[in-house]
Amino acid sequence: MESVAFKCPNCGAELVFSAAEQDFRCEYCQSSFTKSEMDSIAATQAEKVEQVSEAQQQLADEFQSTTGVYVCQSCGAEVMADDNTAATFCYYCHSPVILQGRVSGEYQPAKVIPFKIDRNGAVGMFRDWCKKRWFLPNDFYSDSQIEKLVGLYVPFWVTDCHNSADMEALGKKVRTWTSGDTRYTETKEYAIKRNATVVVRGLPADGASHIDDQLMEALEPFDYQQAAPFAMQYLSGFLAEKYDLNMAAVFPRVQKRAVQACDQLLRASAKDYSSLSVTHSDIKVLSTEWQYMMLPVWFMTYRYQDKTYEFAINGQTAKLAGEPPLSRFKFWAFTIGLSMAAALLAGIVGVFFT
Numbered sequence: 219m220e221s222v223a224f225k226c227p228n229c230g231a232e233l234v235f236s237a238a239e240q241d242f243r244c245e246y247c248q249s250s251f252t253k254s255e256m257d258s259i260a261a262t263q264a265e266k267v268e269q270v271s272e273a274q275q276q277l278a279d280e281f282q283s284t285t286g287v288y289v290c291q292s293c294g295a296e297v298m299a300d301d302n303t304a305a306t307f308c309y310y311c312h313s314p315v316i317l318q319g320r321v322s323g324e325y326q327p328a329k330v331i332p333f334k335i336d337r338n339g340a341v342g343m344f345r346d347w348c349k350k351r352w353f354l355p356n357d358f359y360s361d362s363q364i365e366k367l368v369g370l371y372v373p374f375w376v377t378d379c380h381n382s383a384d385m386e387a388l389g390k391k392v393r394t395w396t397s398g399d400t401r402y403t404e405t406k407e408y409a410i411k412r413n414a415t416v417v418v419r420g421l422p423a424d425g426a427s428h429i430d431d432q433l434m435e436a437l438e439p440f441d442y443q444q445a446a447p448f449a450m451q452y453l454s455g456f457l458a459e460k461y462d463l464n465m466a467a468v469f470p471r472v473q474k475r476a477v478q479a480c481d482q483l484l485r486a487s488a489k490d491y492s493s494l495s496v497t498h499s500d501i502k503v504l505s506t507e508w509q510y511m512m513l514p515v516w517f518m519t520y521r522y523q524d525k526t527y528e529f530a531i532n533g534q535t536a537k538l539a540g541e542p543p544l545s546r547f548k549f550w551a552f553t554i555g556l557s558m559a560a561a562l563l564a565g566i567v568g569v570f571f572t
């Protein structure tokens with residue numbers, strides 16, 4: 219049998235033909251495609267031949283020869299830093315890190331959104347955020363803790379997903395009116411069909427397994443218009459996380475969000491009905507374009523009572539996210555104080571009225 223290697227249009231891995239299902243499957247990201255879907259994708263996406271210019275090659279050489287990889291012996295986090303910015307402690311667990319060697323070319327991002335918030339700005343925002351929160355452990359906003367706030371480029375896979383979306387639904391329009399003493403209700407039912415090709419652009423997924431996905435989603439959106447082609451000077455003074463989740467590993471997250479976006483779009487197109495019940499829905503990500511970008515995040519972790527708390531600021535937009543630790547001591551001191559005050563007040567009121 220003639221063997222043709224098809225690449226997965228979502229993650230680039232090799233597809234395997236499934237005899238049982240009569241379709242092509244990706245064992246990495248779990249996508250599946252019929253033969254006709256494969257043909258139409260192949261027709262619309264002629265193989266792009268990438269030309270590497272001399273300048274790009276020079277940058278790649280510079281990146282590999284002047285960027286070190288530091289590894290944390292304690293939690294395994296790996297960060298990259300240029301030779302002018304040696305890393306000393308782990309951004310995540312604060313243990314010492316050791317230089318492991320040079321970085322390889324696959325970790326060079328295509329684009330980067332430069333930091334717009336500098337360290338002083340980030341520290342000020344963190345202090346303001348703490349001021350609005352009661353019961354924080356004192357140590358959480360101490361100077362030695364604030365030193366652990368790091369400017370970190372987080373590796374992100376930013377995707378454009380091309381989807382086919384089919385939906386069948388029953389829509390109802392209800393009208394009521396009164397004539398004389400009689401109240402009328404008219405219900406009209408409509409069979410609704412939607413068939414659309416949808417491109418969802420700029421869906422991000424971070425490639426750092428250490429960092430909480432929800433925390434990164436809370437920092438969105440980033441403005442990709444301001445993304446610049448990667449250049450070494452952006453790294454200077456900052457750390458960059460080395461991704462440990464590749465495209466196939468983050469694809470399920472991207473896929474879930476793309477499907478949700480398509481579903482919302484189809485439902486919104488039928489919003490004139492008073493009620494809508496979907497009887498059939500088939501939404502599929504047919505192909506995905508990937509951009510590997512580094513996005514700027516001020517990041518800090520805090521270890522308190524066997525739990526790691528993560529705090530982050532979007533280094534471009536200044537959006538803050540994180541779960542504040544709660545000092546049980548301060549909380550109980552406050553509650554006991556409050557009940558004593560209440561008891562005292564009750565005593566005074568009691569004395570006053572007797």
Ligand SMILES: [Zn+2]
Binds near residue numbers: 249
């Ligand atoms: Zn795949």
Ligand SMILES: [Zn+2]
Binds near residue numbers: 295308313
């Ligand atoms: Zn660590």
